[in-house]
Amino acid sequence: MSALLEVRDLVVRVRRSGGPELVHGVSFDIAAGERLALVGESGSGKSTVAKALVQLDPTLEVTGSVRFDDDELVGASARALRRVRGAQVAMIFQDPMTALNPVQRIADQVAEPLVIRGVPRREARARAVEMLDRLGVPRAAERARAYPSEFSGGMRQRVVMAAALIGGPRLLVADEPTTALDVRVQEQVLDLIEEQSRELDLAVLFITHDLGSVAGLADRVAVMQGGHVVEERAVDDLYADPRHPYTRGLLASVPRIDADPERRLLTVADHLALEASRG
Numbered sequence: 558m559s560a561l562l563e564v565r566d567l568v569v570r571v572r573r574s575g576g577p578e579l580v581h582g583v584s585f586d587i588a589a590g591e592r593l594a595l596v597g598e599s600g601s602g603k604s605t606v607a608k609a610l611v612q613l614d615p616t617l618e619v620t621g622s623v624r625f626d627d628d629e630l631v632g633a634s635a636r637a638l639r640r641v642r643g644a645q646v647a648m649i650f651q652d653p654m655t656a657l658n659p660v661q662r663i664a665d666q667v668a669e670p671l672v673i674r675g676v677p678r679r680e681a682r683a684r685a686v687e688m689l690d691r692l693g694v695p696r697a698a699e700r701a702r703a704y705p706s707e708f709s710g711g712m713r714q715r716v717v718m719a720a721a722l723i724g725g726p727r728l729l730v731a732d733e734p735t736t737a738l739d740v741r742v743q744e745q746v747l748d749l750i751e752e753q754s755r756e757l758d759l760a761v762l763f764i765t766h767d768l769g770s771v772a773g774l775a776d777r778v779a780v781m782q783g784g785h786v787v788e789e790r791a792v793d794d795l796y797a798d799p800r801h802p803y804t805r806g807l808l809a810s811v812p813r814i815d816a817d818p819e820r821r822l823l824t825v826a827d828h829l830a831l832e833a834s835r836g
């Protein structure tokens with residue numbers, strides 16, 4: 558059986574003449590219902606890969622192959638890509654506020670993807686309330702009449718997820734969805750993504766700089782450094798036996814509750830330098 562998403566030799570360049578290559582031939586698969594975490598430091602190219610899958614950024618040139626449900630997306634028409642975006646592949650980003658319209662009621666924003674597809678507005682609103690309730694927004698029917706500014710950051714991310722999931726996508730691309738949230742709320746949102754993935758058989762590409770946050774969520778982890786995937790493994794194997802020095806550095810810089818508070822947190826670069834000095 559072929560994977561839901563098959564990415565092969567993905568190369569992404571900045572389109573202007575002499576523009577740099579940002580992603581240098583990345584390959585990975587995601588099966589239906591599977592959760593893959595793409596992990597790496599800031600600037601390693603994670604978001605560029607995410608945007609390239611459905612060609613969200615017109616300033617970037619994408620080559621290689623991205624097959625989604627056996628359709629080739631690289632070189633697909635703008636119309637075909639629009640059909641895939643939102644309906645089949647939904648995306649959520651770090652800052653839920655920028656994804657929401659401040660002057661539109663929550664119910665209407667969550668209902669929008671259904672209304673665009675011709676579902677009558679009343680019915681779409683009712684389904685929006687159901688989805689908000691499912692994603693843990695308390696008193697969803699009443700809260701759906703509010704505006705985004707009346708919601709906390711964590712609740713806003715739930716609203717964004719409701720809008721992303723209401724159309725029944727098969728793949729959710731979540732790009733640092735918890736980075737802007739309080740630690741306690743981060744865990745709730747991670748749990749929610751995992752729960753929805755299991756219940757809806759939803760594949761997830763979860764992007765984060767924090768290798769510590771993916772243990773309970775991901776089945777597999779792909780580690781990115783400088784526009785390359787340097788290691789890709791099942792999550793438990795990667796934690797138990799990281800092979801690439803960069804992965805070891807990433808793991809060692811995950812803060813641990815039992816760590817010696819006197820010890821300064823080392824960066825990945827510190828760990829790589831330490832490894833090099835040990836030969």
Ligand SMILES: Nc1ncnc2c1ncn2[C@@H]1O[C@H](COP(=O)(O)OP(=O)(O)OP(=O)(O)O)[C@@H](O)[C@H]1O
Pocket residue numbers: 571579597598599600601602603604605606614616617766
């Ligand atoms: N449209 C663009 N034009 C030029 N450079 C870009 C463009 N998009 C991204 N870059 C550059 O590509 C590199 C990788 O960026 P990317 O956002 O993919 O990294 P990241 O791993 O997701 O990090 P972060 O978590 O900080 O977003 C960065 O140096 C960034 O400045």
